[in-house]
Amino acid sequence: MSTSTGREIILKVEGLSANYGQITALRSISFEVAKGEVAVVLGANGAGKTTTLRAVCNMPVVSSTGKVTLGGEDVSKKDTADIVGRGVAHVPQGRGTFPELSVMDNLEVGAYVRKGSFSEDIDKYFEMFPRLAERRDQLAGSLSGGEQQMLAVARALMSRPEVLLLDEPSLGLAPLIIQDLFKTFGELNKTEGVTMLIVEQNANLALGIADHGYVLEAGEIVLQGRAEDLQNDSSIQDAYLGA
Amino acid sequence: MQLFLQRLFDGLTLGAIYAVVAVALVLIFKATTLINFAQGELAMFGAFIAYVLAVEQGLPILIAIALAMVISSVMGAVIERVLVRPFDPTDHLPVVLITLGVFLILNAVAGEIWNYQPRAFPSLFPKGPDDYVSIGGARLFYDGLGTWAMLALMMGALYVILNWTKTGLAFRAVSSNTESARLVGIRTGRTLMFGWALACAFGTLGASLVAPRLFLQPNMMATLLIFSFAAAALGGLDSLPGAVLGGIGIGLIQSLLVGYLGDWGPLEFLRNLSLAVAFVVILIVLSFKPSGLFGTSRVERV
Ligand SMILES: Nc1ncnc2c1ncn2[C@@H]1O[C@H](COP(=O)(O)OP(=O)(O)O)[C@@H](O)[C@H]1O
Numbered sequence: 009m010s011t012s013t014g015r016e017i018i019l020k021v022e023g024l025s026a027n028y029g030q031i032t033a034l035r036s037i038s039f040e041v042a043k044g045e046v047a048v049v050l051g052a053n054g055a056g057k058t059t060t061l062r063a064v065c066n067m068p069v070v071s072s073t074g075k076v077t078l079g080g081e082d083v084s085k086k087d088t089a090d091i092v093g094r095g096v097a098h099v100p101q102g103r104g105t106f107p108e109l110s111v112m113d114n115l116e117v118g119a120y121v122r123k124g125s126f127s128e129d130i131d132k133y134f135e136m137f138p139r140l141a142e143r144r145d146q147l148a149g150s151l152s153g154g155e156q157q158m159l160a161v162a163r164a165l166m167s168r169p170e171v172l173l174l175d176e177p178s179l180g181l182a183p184l185i186i187q188d189l190f191k192t193f194g195e196l197n198k199t200e201g202v203t204m205l206i207v208e209q210n211a212n213l214a215l216g217i218a219d220h221g222y223v224l225e226a227g228e229i230v231l232q233g234r235a236e237d238l239q240n241d242s243s244i245q246d247a248y249l250g251a
Numbered sequence: 252m253q254l255f256l257q258r259l260f261d262g263l264t265l266g267a268i269y270a271v272v273a274v275a276l277v278l279i280f281k282a283t284t285l286i287n288f289a290q291g292e293l294a295m296f297g298a299f300i301a302y303v304l305a306v307e308q309g310l311p312i313l314i315a316i317a318l319a320m321v322i323s324s325v326m327g328a329v330i331e332r333v334l335v336r337p338f339d340p341t342d343h344l345p346v347v348l349i350t351l352g353v354f355l356i357l358n359a360v361a362g363e364i365w366n367y368q369p370r371a372f373p374s375l376f377p378k379g380p381d382d383y384v385s386i387g388g389a390r391l392f393y394d395g396l397g398t399w400a401m402l403a404l405m406m407g408a409l410y411v412i413l414n415w416t417k418t419g420l421a422f423r424a425v426s427s428n429t430e431s432a433r434l435v436g437i438r439t440g441r442t443l444m445f446g447w448a449l450a451c452a453f454g455t456l457g458a459s460l461v462a463p464r465l466f467l468q469p470n471m472m473a474t475l476l477i478f479s480f481a482a483a484a485l486g487g488l489d490s491l492p493g494a495v496l497g498g499i500g501i502g503l504i505q506s507l508l509v510g511y512l513g514d515w516g517p518l519e520f521l522r523n524l525s526l527a528v529a530f531v532v533i534l535i536v537l538s539f540k541p542s543g544l545f546g547t548s549r550v551e552r553v
Pocket residue numbers: 028031032033051052053054055056057058059060069
């Protein structure tokens with residue numbers, strides 16, 4: 009395991025527990041995401057992946073305890089809007105676009121926390137996702153699943169985040185589209201240096217672009233390590249990689 | 252022809268007033284998926300404030316109404332902040348009870364301060380017997396024209412606020428997907444407060460437009476609110492253009508449909524039942540299009 013010096017930790021989570029009323033969904037998990045890297049959290053349905061991202065953003069649906077540090081600042085007590093304002097962009101499960109807003113408005117609202125002009129960012133993402141450019145005046149609700157996911161990612165990037173959280177981006181998409189999407193994520197990370205925390209069931213694809221991985225089981229982290237080590241680990245091969 | 256035009260003008264004017272109040276209802280519905288039962292009383296209260304400023308303080312009526320709109324938008328914002336926000340927005344019952352409570356309180360307070368004597372409310376537009384233009388023998392009163400103009404002005408202002416400002420974009424985002432709105436950094440509570448403020452300002456305008464016809468008194472909004480709610484439902488509850496067309500539709504039903512049906516002896520009694528006729532038409536529309544003429548189909552609770 010490399011905890012080589014010189015890695016700048018953007019997001020650090022320590023002893024994070026979360027519950028929905030009586031239901032405990034996370035039991036004191038800890039992990040970190042370093043600048044410019046991709047971290048993935050793998051887990052089966054119900055393991056607590058979505059809850060992990062919700063708790064990081066302190067979303068009102070879940071109550072959490074523990075420490076979340078963002079760029080050195082403790083944000084555990086901040087509300088969601090504050091945390092987003094400090095550089096976290098979260099693409100929720102199911103993509104979370106604004107169906108009654110046009111593609112263009114979805115992108116603009118993505119830049120809500122920014123000041124000043126953002127038209128060059130819009131141009132950039134229209135170039136990266138030409139299908140969105142063609143549909144700029146269409147309502148987001150009329151897009152296909154793959155297009156919605158592109159829109160959700162582009163919208164999240166409009167805020168120029170320090171870290172991008174992606175909740176099961178592969179969910180409900182055709183295999184070829186998923187491959188393309190993860191290729192795009194890999195390129196965004198390599199060429200633009202976007203830091204990402206991805207939670208996924210599709211371990212193969214996710215580990216393929218990741219630097220670091222965590223395995224979540226019933227609300228606890230049971231395994232962690234460098235992505236290539238996890239890819240070669242026989243126990244995960246059996247449990248998650250569906251080899 | 253003359254009778255038809257006369258009824259058309261009357262229907263359009265009535266409809267424009269319904270539309271103004273329906274837009275206020277839709278603004279809050281879009282933000283919260285809730286019917287604000289206090290909307291009518293908030294509007295009545297706003298009209299009383301305009302009355303105090305114009306009649307007791309002697310301000311020009313236009314300025315009095317504008318000031319009353321500002322004051323009632325502050326009232327709306329305070330109500331949202333103090334009475335609505337503490338409750339879980341996904342649990343509708345407490346907020347519905349609160350809007351009913353505000354309804355009762357405002358009605359009682361207005362009765363206490365201003366009693367239930369109907370008062371003449373100054374009109375924004377010349378309203379003498381000769382203040383009309385004659386079109387095909389029918390009289391189009393300046394008051395009607397002015398009401399249409401106010402509706403157009405209000406819709407123009409709303410369009411600009413919602414589409415050209417950052418707060419407007421935030422309001423549309425919260426209406427579309429509250430959770431995602433939070434995740435792009437929007438403070439959803441403040442945005443809803445803005446929706447309440449806007450709705451109360453427009454409600455006050457609607458009440459001030461109708462007050463010269465109905466006389467001003469604490470119960471004046473009861474029927475108007477029902478017609479306006481019908482208008483909003485016809486338009487789809489979450490569509491602003493739908494509310495306007497719904498309002499005009501109800502106005503025309505009342506004036507043309509009920510007018511002509513009532514000309515026929517055996518159906519004359521319908522003249523007193525125009526509300527019922529309007530509801531029959533709405534039921535027919537909603538049975539074919541459950542989400543209203545312009546509503547998004549996801550809105551099917553209520
Ligand atoms: N809104 C909620 N209310 C109550 N329980 C929830 C809610 N969301 C998730 N849970 C529960 O929390 C646990 C973790 O769920 P989740 O984080 O959604 O898992 P994953 O994203 O890994 O599939 C599950 O037992 C799930 O049933």
